[in-house]
Amino acid sequence: MEENAKSEEESxxxxxxxxxxxxxxxxxxxxxxxxxxxxxSSQISRILKGETKTINSDMLMALAQEFGVSTDYILGIVNNPENTQSMENTENLAAESKDMEERREQPFHTPMLLMSSAFPLGGCIDFIESLADQDEKMMAYAEYYYFSGHHEKAVEYAEMYLDHPDIMLKMSACLIYTFANLSLNHIHSARMGLNRLTENLDQVMKGNTDRKAKAFGVFVAVAAHTLLHLPVGDIPPLSDYVGEFKKGKQLWGVYVLAHKAYLDREYQRSLGIVEACLMTTKEIYPISMIYLNLVAAMNAMNLMQTELAKKYFMQAWEIARPDGLIEGIGEHHGLLQGLIETCLKKDYPKDYERIIAITYKFSFGWRRIHNPDTNEYVADNLTTTEFTIAMLASRGWTNQEIADYMQITPRTVKQHMTCIFNKMSISNRKQLKDYMLR
Structure with missing residues (x-):
């Protein structure tokens, strides 16, 4: 009787x-x-608290082997933890192991699925909910939370996949985990994400993986190198692998290539890459197209084509706004050189405040992880307005041109320039140019 009660309690x-x-x-x-x-530890914590509805098969097998019990016992299918030596349990473990091997041999999940996909504007959540594969759905939510500026949730979802057996999901998780932790000023976690990312890249590039896996490895490496300005080892040209991607990721790969050309000050070439890409794309791939339009706006600003820059910026905004995908706009604030202020501050004040909040958080985290690794000092005490004016001045804009563009007086521009020089311990525009464009 007592034994039955105990068994019932276990169930x-x-x-x-x-x-x-x-x-x-x-x-x-x-x-x-x-x-x-x-x-x-957080993955275990969520299971213990009942926050994780399912335990992936890899973890389940590892837990069963660690404790010397059956997976059925952990799941509550059987109540006796001591039956692990029975023939039935041995057969179950063998079958589970075989299933695991078969699953490992199946094609990889689509990495950064949300970025790669076309969906109606305003339909991001509906698209994610329509995904049948639970792992792809969870990682798509990690992407959504990141690109919409909800960094805590992005970390929470991405963290669950940092040790996933599928290298595509694992690298996607590392990428999101790193960037989201930068914005949270969790530099230790961001560095951990970068370290894991580097380890995974080594595994992919040196291992016996297929070309699609290598292509995504190159994609991740080039993105981290271009956007964070951090060394990640020898990287093959991304252009050699873009053809392996789905259309949406091809577009984001083109954005990375265009951003690299922008950093090399090849503004006309970078703009041409984006224009050709957008003209030949019929469907709407929201995330990739936001970033493409942003880099086009950046190039137009450097070519002093302000109306064209505003056109591209507003195209990015109109794509981002329905689903709140504003992360990229905040991250590119300084490079957009005042477009956020001139295009959004008056007509979309609440959105503007959120974007500026993202700007401050991301730029602060970026500086903290960037400075020690590159031995370069990146100014961390300029306001967003000062940074914008410094960027414009370093590109040859006069005080009058800056004033007209930002709808302020030349005297106000001059006052800002004085503050900029004092904060940066410089005395003239030549030094500013050397500083901002190096």
């Missing part, structure tokens, strides 16, 4: 409760368990 335990009991029995902590099976 009501959740996987998390059973894992807690097993940890207590073997006297190991949550952190130690995570270390032993090669996952993060």
């Amino acid at each position: 009501f335990k959740t996987p998390g409760e059973r894992i807690v009991k097993l940890c207590e029995k073997q006297q190991i902590s949550q952190r130690e368990l995570a270390r032993r099976i090669g996952v993060t």
Whole structure:
């Protein structure tokens, strides 16, 4: 009778409760368990708290092997943890292992699926909810939360896939995890993400993986190198691999190439790349097209074609606004050289405030991770207005041209320039140009 009651009690335990009991029995902590099976402590924590609805098969097998019980016991299908030596359980474990191997041999998931996909403006969440594959859906939410500026949620979702057996999902998670932690000023976590990213890239580039996996590895490496300005080792040309991607990721790959040309001050060439790409694309790939229009606006500003710059910026805004995909606009604030202020501040004040908040958070995190690695000093005490004026002045704009563009007086521009020189410990525009454009 007592044994039946005990068995009945066991049947009501959740996987998390059973894992807690097993940890207590073997006297190991949550952190130690995570270390032993090669996952993060937060992944274990979510299972123990019942926040994770399903346990992926890799983790389930690792837990069963660590505790010496069946996966059925952890899931609550059977109530006796001591039946692991039975023939039936041995056969179950063997079948699970075979299933795992078969799953590993299946084609990779689509990396950065949301970025790669076309969906109606305003239909981002509906598109994500329509995904049948649970792993792709969760990672698509990680992308959505990142590109909409909800960095805490992006980290939470991406973190679950940092140790996933699918290298595509794992690298996608590392990329999102790193960038989102930058904006949260979690520099230790951002560095950890970068380290894992580098390890995964080495695995892909040196391992016996197929060309599509290598292509995504090159994509991730070039994106991190171009956008964070950090070394990630020898990288083959991204242009050699763009053809391996789906259309949406091809577009974002083109954005990275155009951004690289922009950094090399080849503004007309960069603008031409974007224009040709947009003209030959019929469907709307929101995330990629936001970034393409932003880099086009940046190039137009450097060519002093302000009306064309406003046109491209507003195209980016009209794509971003329905789903709140404003992260890219905030990240590019300084490079957009006042377009956010002139195009959004008056007509979209609440959106403008959110974008500026993203700007400050991302730029602060970017500087903290950038400065020690490059031995360069990046000014961290200019206001957004001062930074905009400094960028324009360094590109040869006169005080009058800056005043006309920003709808302020030449005297106000001069006052800002004095503050800029004082903060940067310089005394003239030549020094400013050398500083801002190096």
